[in-house]
Amino acid sequence: MRVRRSPVLTVVCWALLGYFLLPLVWLLVNATKTNSDLFSTFGLRFGTEFALFDNVRALATYQDGIFFRWFANTVLYAVVGAGGAAVFAAMGGYALAKYRFTGRRGVLAAVLGAAAVPGTALAVPTYLLFSQWGLVNTEAAVILPALASPFGLFLMMIYAQDAVPDSLIEAARIDGAREGRIFWSIGFRLLVPGFVTVLLFQLVATWNNYFLPLIVLNESDKFPLTVGLSLWNKLANAGGVNLTEPLYPLVITGSLLAVVPLVVAFVVLQRYWQSGIAAGGVKQ
Amino acid sequence: MITTTRARRLTAPAAALALLALAACGGSSTDGGSDGGDGGPTGTADDPVEITFWSWLPDIQKTIDLFEQAHPEIDVTLENVGVGTDQYTKIQNAADAGSGGPDVAHMTYDAIPSFALTGALADLTQYGGEDIPDTFLPAVVGLVQQGDAVYGVPQDFGPGVMYYRTDVFEAAGVEVPTTWAEYATAAEAIKASDPNRYITYLDPGLADAAYMGLWQLDAAPWTLDGESDLALDLNSDRALQWADYWDGLNQAGLTIESVQGSDEWFKQLGDGQIATWVVGAWGLQALTGVLPQNEGLWRVAPMPVWDEGDTATSQFGGSGTVVLEQSEHKDAATTFALWMNSDPTAVESLKNDQGLLPTTNAAWEDPAFLDEEIAYLGGQQARQVFAESARNSVTTWRWLPFQPYVGSVYKDTVGQAISGRTSLADGFAAWQDRVAEYAEQQGFTVTTD
Numbered sequence: 001m002r003v004r005r006s007p008v009l010t011v012v013c014w015a016l017l018g019y020f021l022l023p024l025v026w027l028l029v030n031a032t033k034t035n036s037d038l039f040s041t042f043g044l045r046f047g048t049e050f051a052l053f054d055n056v057r058a059l060a061t062y063q064d065g066i067f068f069r070w071f072a073n074t075v076l077y078a079v080v081g082a083g084g085a086a087v088f089a090a091m092g093g094y095a096l097a098k099y100r101f102t103g104r105r106g107v108l109a110a111v112l113g114a115a116a117v118p119g120t121a122l123a124v125p126t127y128l129l130f131s132q133w134g135l136v137n138t139e140a141a142v143i144l145p146a147l148a149s150p151f152g153l154f155l156m157m158i159y160a161q162d163a164v165p166d167s168l169i170e171a172a173r174i175d176g177a178r179e180g181r182i183f184w185s186i187g188f189r190l191l192v193p194g195f196v197t198v199l200l201f202q203l204v205a206t207w208n209n210y211f212l213p214l215i216v217l218n219e220s221d222k223f224p225l226t227v228g229l230s231l232w233n234k235l236a237n238a239g240g241v242n243l244t245e246p247l248y249p250l251v252i253t254g255s256l257l258a259v260v261p262l263v264v265a266f267v268v269l270q271r272y273w274q275s276g277i278a279a280g281g282v283k284q
Numbered sequence: 285m286i287t288t289t290r291a292r293r294l295t296a297p298a299a300a301l302a303l304l305a306l307a308a309c310g311g312s313s314t315d316g317g318s319d320g321g322d323g324g325p326t327g328t329a330d331d332p333v334e335i336t337f338w339s340w341l342p343d344i345q346k347t348i349d350l351f352e353q354a355h356p357e358i359d360v361t362l363e364n365v366g367v368g369t370d371q372y373t374k375i376q377n378a379a380d381a382g383s384g385g386p387d388v389a390h391m392t393y394d395a396i397p398s399f400a401l402t403g404a405l406a407d408l409t410q411y412g413g414e415d416i417p418d419t420f421l422p423a424v425v426g427l428v429q430q431g432d433a434v435y436g437v438p439q440d441f442g443p444g445v446m447y448y449r450t451d452v453f454e455a456a457g458v459e460v461p462t463t464w465a466e467y468a469t470a471a472e473a474i475k476a477s478d479p480n481r482y483i484t485y486l487d488p489g490l491a492d493a494a495y496m497g498l499w500q501l502d503a504a505p506w507t508l509d510g511e512s513d514l515a516l517d518l519n520s521d522r523a524l525q526w527a528d529y530w531d532g533l534n535q536a537g538l539t540i541e542s543v544q545g546s547d548e549w550f551k552q553l554g555d556g557q558i559a560t561w562v563v564g565a566w567g568l569q570a571l572t573g574v575l576p577q578n579e580g581l582w583r584v585a586p587m588p589v590w591d592e593g594d595t596a597t598s599q600f601g602g603s604g605t606v607v608l609e610q611s612e613h614k615d616a617a618t619t620f621a622l623w624m625n626s627d628p629t630a631v632e633s634l635k636n637d638q639g640l641l642p643t644t645n646a647a648w649e650d651p652a653f654l655d656e657e658i659a660y661l662g663g664q665q666a667r668q669v670f671a672e673s674a675r676n677s678v679t680t681w682r683w684l685p686f687q688p689y690v691g692s693v694y695k696d697t698v699g700q701a702i703s704g705r706t707s708l709a710d711g712f713a714a715w716q717d718r719v720a721e722y723a724e725q726q727g728f729t730v731t732t733d
Contacts, residue, residue: 040554220363
């Protein structure tokens with residue numbers, strides 16, 4: 001088949017690319033500026049001096065380097081939360097797709113219903129529940145809710161229905177494999193592209209999660225990057241607060257560093273994604 | 285995913301308001317735990333009482349260290365959990381849950397009545413704070429007092445002043461205004477000297493600007509009689525005087541719309557595009573911190589008055605230190621809150637380490653403090669101006685128990701009029717309607733003129 005290029009589509013694609021890259025370019029440019037350059041030079045042009053490394057150094061020392069503490073916290077919350085959520089979604093989705101059991105429809109309805117409730121609406125009840133359990137201001141208060149991903153479960157169920165042929169499972173059963181073994185050795189491997197999708201979605205969601213940690217955490221040592229950077233930004237905006245260090249460059253450089261792991265995660269994980277999409281398109 | 289985050293961000297203040305609303309209409313859960321006059325144990329140096337303090341002031345630990353030296357029997361743990369509404373949401377959650385809050389917290393004056401109404405704050409006169417009304421400036425005592433009860437120790441305040449760019453005024457060849465009429469004349473001269481220059485900005489989301497104006501006019505836009513009778517008067521002659529004045533400048537294009545505190549706004553200040561900033565005295569901290577390259581260009585003058593010979597000023601911002609009712613150490617907490625804001629050592633630290641304007645009578649009688657020359661303002665003795673404003677501040681201003689809501693609908697009403705350059709008076713009428721509707725839902729008996 002001959003590939004035809006559409007000039008209109010090409011232009012639209014380039015325009016969209018520019019549109020999506022613009023904030024990142026702004027971030028990159030402004031992370032290299034000093035505080036006075038931030039307020040005196042054009043936003044998309046580099047300032048009079050290149051201060052990126054000074055900014056990173058200031059970030060590492062301000063308030064005893066609490067920024068990197070926040071960074072580590074975010075990594076912990078995102079990796080445990082998203083990893084756990086993706087594993088649970090894969091197991092649950094597989095079970096829902098491949099087993100027929102009493103209450104299956106009930107579970108499905110509950111999952112679909114849960115996916116429809118925005119997390120924000122549940123945040124305050126979650127707080128009161130955690131307060132009763134003594135979980136307020138613990139890492140668990142951020143990680144536990146992140147482990148449940150109704151959307152991920154639903155996606156994995158749909159994916160498992162097609163990606164894991166029933167005949168393979170039957171063959172394994174005839175060979176004497178137990179259900180756990182079948183899942184981990186056969187089912188899960190076939191589910192990897194879907195698993196990566198859910199993992200990426202959850203990783204982004206947990207990495208960016210703001211409201212839940214904001215209300216359940218009461219010590220800045222436990223904050224993730226979102227809450228910490230927003231705190232600095234508000235301090236910088238507050239005015240009338242005696243700042244020993246101008247905070248805007250720290251907020252901007254901090255934001256730049258904060259998006260790097262997500263970019264890396266996408267670059268590293270996307271090949272699993274592509275192979276999955278390709279695999280689905282071929283009749284085996 | 286980005287949209288999810290946005291939605292969550294926007295909802296944070298909304299959720300806080302919903303919580304306040306819930307707490308305001310129902311019986312509060314914290315009342316049950318009240319233990320009367322028992323302020324908790326007294327510690328010793330070997331076995332200190334431990335209290336937790338929530339504050340977002342970046343260097344407040346220095347002041348705390350001084351306190352712990354003076355009071356080894358009390359051990360203070362500082363946590364910075366969020367600025368403004370973020371922290372208030374947490375305090376409200378903790379009040380609803382009955383535990384989890386700090387013993388002592390930093391709180392802006394406008395938020396204190398709402399937490400006092402729901403029983404979340406302790407009346408400090410029961411725990412050793414009975415001298416607060418005599419120790420602190422009359423200009424701020426009214427902001428923490430309700431009847432005979434005192435719900436906070438004043439920490440800093442924002443006596444209204446006008447910061448202005450000397451270079452912009454010189455270029456325009458116009459005198460620095462002392463009345464609002466002169467201010468309007470100066471606005472025209474500045475615009476005429478350079479079409480990209482404005483006398484000031486209007487921020488459609490900044491209710492504080494309107495509060496400051498109404499406060500100076502002693503407009504009393506709301507009066508709470510007892511606990512539930514609320515008289516609203518946002519359409520009074522005085523309120524309309526303010527609205528019409530700014531309407532005139534806005535519709536003539538003499539002001540620029542800008543969001544206070546945004547980086548764009550700071551840039552406009554730094555470039556001289558915005559020539560004056562009428563604000564609490566604390567504005568100097570923001571200028572010094574964010575625009576060091578402007579050193580020497582700014583000066584401070586008294587806030588303009590309405591009629592020649594008038595002296596009345598108002599305030600913008602400021603905060604106090606509150607003690608939570610759920611605290612088990614209210615005596616120790618009150619000792620700390622009082623010491624931090626009134627002990628001479630602490631007042632020195634508030635001035636030097638925090639850059640705050642202290643609120644004790646004693647501090648404002650100290651010539652060394654009043655006469656200090658501020659380098660950023662070209663060596664001006666700025667605190668003389670601050671002190672004059674503090675003395676002349678109208679003392680009858682009171683915040684409502686649901687002030688955060690009042691501020692939040694400003695943007696939808698008056699703010700809309702500012703952005704659309706339509707009548708601000710209509711904006712005020714809409715503002716009053718929204719406030720009245722909400723107050724009635726909360727169980728207040730509302731009368732309007």
